[in-house]
Amino acid sequence: MTKINILFDLKPALDGYAGIPQETRLLFAGLLSKNTLFNVEGLLQHAGISLSTGLNITDTHLKVSDRLVRLSSSVISFYGSSKKGFIAANIKKINNFILLKKLCWQVFRNKELQMGVFDGGAFDDFIWTRLFNKTLKAEHRLVVTKANHRILPVSRRMLHDVGLTSLSSFIKPQYLRINTDGYDFFIAQTPFPGRVSSGTQLIIRYHDAVPVLMPHTISDKGFHQASHYYALKDNVESGALFSCISEATRNDLLKLFPEVAERAFVIPNIVSDAYYYENVEPNQVLKILHTRRNANKENIHCSVDKFIDTQDIRYLLMVSTLEPRKNHQLLLQAWEKLKYSNKYADLKLVIVGGLGWEYEPILETFKPWLEQGELYHLSNVPTSELRILYQYASATICPSVAEGFDYSGIEAMCCKSLVLASDIPVHKEIYGDAALYFDAYDVDEAAEKIAYVLNVEAIETALKLKQNAEICTAKYQQENILPLWFNWLRDMQIKYINQPTNRDMIV
Numbered sequence: 105m106t107k108i109n110i111l112f113d114l115k116p117a118l119d120g121y122a123g124i125p126q127e128t129r130l131l132f133a134g135l136l137s138k139n140t141l142f143n144v145e146g147l148l149q150h151a152g153i154s155l156s157t158g159l160n161i162t163d164t165h166l167k168v169s170d171r172l173v174r175l176s177s178s179v180i181s182f183y184g185s186s187k188k189g190f191i192a193a194n195i196k197k198i199n200n201f202i203l204l205k206k207l208c209w210q211v212f213r214n215k216e217l218q219m220g221v222f223d224g225g226a227f228d229d230f231i232w233t234r235l236f237n238k239t240l241k242a243e244h245r246l247v248v249t250k251a252n253h254r255i256l257p258v259s260r261r262m263l264h265d266v267g268l269t270s271l272s273s274f275i276k277p278q279y280l281r282i283n284t285d286g287y288d289f290f291i292a293q294t295p296f297p298g299r300v301s302s303g304t305q306l307i308i309r310y311h312d313a314v315p316v317l318m319p320h321t322i323s324d325k326g327f328h329q330a331s332h333y334y335a336l337k338d339n340v341e342s343g344a345l346f347s348c349i350s351e352a353t354r355n356d357l358l359k360l361f362p363e364v365a366e367r368a369f370v371i372p373n374i375v376s377d378a379y380y381y382e383n384v385e386p387n388q389v390l391k392i393l394h395t396r397r398n399a400n401k402e403n404i405h406c407s408v409d410k411f412i413d414t415q416d417i418r419y420l421l422m423v424s425t426l427e428p429r430k431n432h433q434l435l436l437q438a439w440e441k442l443k444y445s446n447k448y449a450d451l452k453l454v455i456v457g458g459l460g461w462e463y464e465p466i467l468e469t470f471k472p473w474l475e476q477g478e479l480y481h482l483s484n485v486p487t488s489e490l491r492i493l494y495q496y497a498s499a500t501i502c503p504s505v506a507e508g509f510d511y512s513g514i515e516a517m518c519c520k521s522l523v524l525a526s527d528i529p530v531h532k533e534i535y536g537d538a539a540l541y542f543d544a545y546d547v548d549e550a551a552e553k554i555a556y557v558l559n560v561e562a563i564e565t566a567l568k569l570k571q572n573a574e575i576c577t578a579k580y581q582q583e584n585i586l587p588l589w590f591n592w593l594r595d596m597q598i599k600y601i602n603q604p605t606n607r608d609m610i611v
Contacts, residue, residue, distance in 0.1 A: 107143050108597055110135065111287040111304075113296070114146040114253075115260055117235040118182075120458060121487075122423070122511055124311055127349070128293055129239040129248075130374040131309075134586045136247050141590060147290075148222055149256040154203065156181040157220030157257045171223075178222055178255060179230050200262070207258065207266045207280060216283040216301070220255035224248075239376060239487070256282065263297040264331040267338070277334045288601045289593065291347075295335035299342055305600045306344040308336075310368075312508030313356035314429065321429035321506065323461030333360075340364055345596060347371050349509045352530035371588045372534070373509045375580040378487045379518035381495055389417055389496050392489045393454070396482040419452035419480075420554065421497035421521070423490065423512040424504070426467070427460035431503040431526065431544060436469055436479075438550035443478070448558070453479045454493060494519035499557055502531060505544045509534060514580055517573035522557050522566055524550075538569055538576035 112132050119125040135144045149155070158178040159171060166174075185192065210217065224231040228249035236248050258280075267277035281299040284290050290300050291307045300306050315322050315332035322328050340361045346368040348354035354368050420439060424430040432455065442448040453473070473479035485493070494500060500516035502525040513523045513535050525531040526544035540557060542550040556562050578584065 107141060108593055108601075109286060109288045110142050110144045110593075111254065111284055111290045112144055112146050113149075113290070113292040113309075114235060115149045115151065116293045118150065120425075121238050123425075124293055126239045126376065126511065127309075127311075127373045127509075129236050130376060130582065131589070132251075133236070133240055133244050133248055134374060134582055135589065136251055138586070138590065142593075144251065145287075146224075146251055146253040147219070147256060148253050150182060150259050152259050152261045153181065153184050154259055154262070155255055155257045157218075158255045159221040159223070160218070161221055163221075172226060175223055175226055178220070179227055182230075182234065203258075203262065204265055204269065207262065208269055208278075211266060211270070211278045211280055214281065216281045217256070217258065217298075218283050220257060222253040222255045224253050225250050239378075241378060260297070264327075264335065267297050267334060268330055271330075271334065277338060279335070279338055288597060295332055295339055296344075297331065297335040297338075299338075305596065306339060306342065307596075308339050308344050308346050310346045310348045310353055310357055312349075312353055312506070313360060314506050314508075316360060317356060318429060318506050321427070323427075336360070343367075345369070345600070347592070349373050350530050350533055352528075352533055353508045355529075369592060371592060372580055372585060373511065374582050374585045375511065375514045375518065375577065376487065377582065379491055379494065379515040381518075381520040382491065384492055384495075386417070386496055388489075388492050389419075392485070392493060393417075393480050393482070396456075396485050396489065398459075398481045398483040417452060417496075418450055418498050419454045419496075421454045421456070421493055421500045421516070422503070423456045423494075423500070423515070424502075425457045425460040426455075426463035428462050429504060429506045430457075430460075431505050432466050433469055434544065434547055434550060435501050435503045436473075437547045438554060441547065441551040442555060448555070451498070451558075454482065454497070455480065456482045456485050456490065456493065458483050490515075491519055494521045497521050499524055499554060501550075501554070502526065502539075503542075503544060503550065504528065504531075507531065513539060514577055517570075517577045520570060520573075522569055523573070524553055524557065534576075534580075536572065536576055538572040540565070540569065 114128060114132065116124045116128040132146060135142055156178040158175050231249045232245050263280060267279040270278040279298050284300045284304040287304045289305050289307050291309060293309050294311060295308060315328045319325050319329045346357060346364060348357060348368055348370050349372060351370050354370050357368055358365055422435055426432060439453045442451055470479055470481060474481065494516045499522040500512065502510055502513045502523065504510060504526055507528065507530045510531060513525055516523050517538055523535060523539040525535055525539045525541055527541040528544055540553055542553045557566060
């Protein structure tokens with residue numbers, strides 16, 4: 105068989121450490137590693153900023169210096185305009201309005217949007233530090249920086265706006281068509297607000313249906329619900345395939361669109377091999393707690409003198425962005441219930457994660473404990489340090505009310521930490537019998553289960569959970585997940601690329 109040509113959506117790689125950004129980096133590097141099977145190129149696009157196109161595919165006549173300065177301008181565009189103030193803000197609004205109308209007219213004329221060309225090898229430091237080094241080891245640097253990339257100059261937000269602008273009671277959203285000629289597959293992370301060329305099969309890496317099924321837990325609720333649903337609906341109607349990260353996520357997708365049952369498949373996330381048990385001194389934990397305290401206005405004045413200085417620290421760990429569906433407050437209440445007994449008076453709570461949305465009520469409940477040095481809120485914790493926090497935690501708690509996969513539990517298991525999780529379907533699917541479960545809405549049960557695993561009498565249970573964890577975590581290692589991708593893409597190549605009549609049937 106010939107090589108499969110893949111265009112891979114790297115937009116999430118511009119974002120944070122975990123979740124979709126992490127999966128994006130790991131999967132891209134994994135597919136690149138099999139260069140005998142695939143030709144993989146990355147698609148660079150910003151969430152909210154228009155980018156400089158870089159080079160056009162026809163710019164072969166340019167001098168080397170002219171090519172490099174155009175690419176250099178593309179790099180600069182990723183950081184937005186340096187102009188600030190009222191006038192600059194209004195000019196930006198006017199330019200965005202003009203661009204929106206221009207693109208809507210382009211949709212009306214059915215004119216494709218062209219991608220630019222970006223030579224990552226000429227700007228390898230930018231590619232590595234801006235997109236990949238938050239997840240990948242240095243040994244992967246040469247692989248990902250030598251990859252070819254394309255640039256979509258229009259932001260993802262603008263693509264959504266173009267589609268939603270045309271929405272009315274009588275007209276469904278009309279999305280821009282992207283010129284993807286030459287690619288067999290375009291793998292997009294999350295519902296994609298655009299169409300692809302007729303010779304390209306769109307694959308949506310579907311992570312969760314939270315914006316539609318739990319809209320009260322997301323930010324900018326109206327926009328995110330509409331942008332997710334209508335882009336997803338257009339993907340369904342245009343014949344996209346769906347690679348779901350869990351069976352629970354696939355079930356949620358089928359609640360919305362049961363007609364895609366034959367086009368929706370499950371391939372779990374890859375878990376980074378940077379999480380493992382290592383022989384380090386426990387006093388490393390204290391150094392991390394002191395260094396990575398989140399310096400936001402709510403806790404920057406916490407007294408360092410109140411922080412404990414013993415090496416024998418006992419703590420619960422939760423790793424997640426601060427946002428409503430992550431259920432921080434249930435964990436806090438369960439921990440408080442334990443703190444008020446003499447047996448667990450020394451038990452600390454460590455929260456690792458940046459500020460998401462609607463985090464103010466969560467931080468407000470943290471505040472008294474932050475001031476006493478009993479609760480630690482950490483941010484920007486590198487993998488090497490997070491690994492240590494997992495390793496020495498008395499237990500890692502995953503209390504979310506909704507998830508697509510939930511990396512933190514698997515990462516914790518890789519570092520030999522006990523895991524307690526809410527009993528939502530995806531946790532039971534992914535963690536299986538390697539975790540202990542509690543009702544996501546029951547503080548008393550959560551406290552009871554935490555207390556149980558902390559007791560010396562539960563040593564047999566703890567050992568059994570850790571034994572099961574070794575089997576569980578192996579399923580999500582790269583060497584076991586990548587073959588699922590290889591086999592599936594080959595099957596889809598035969599069914600939808602080499603047999604165009606099959607593709608026509610579903611479009």
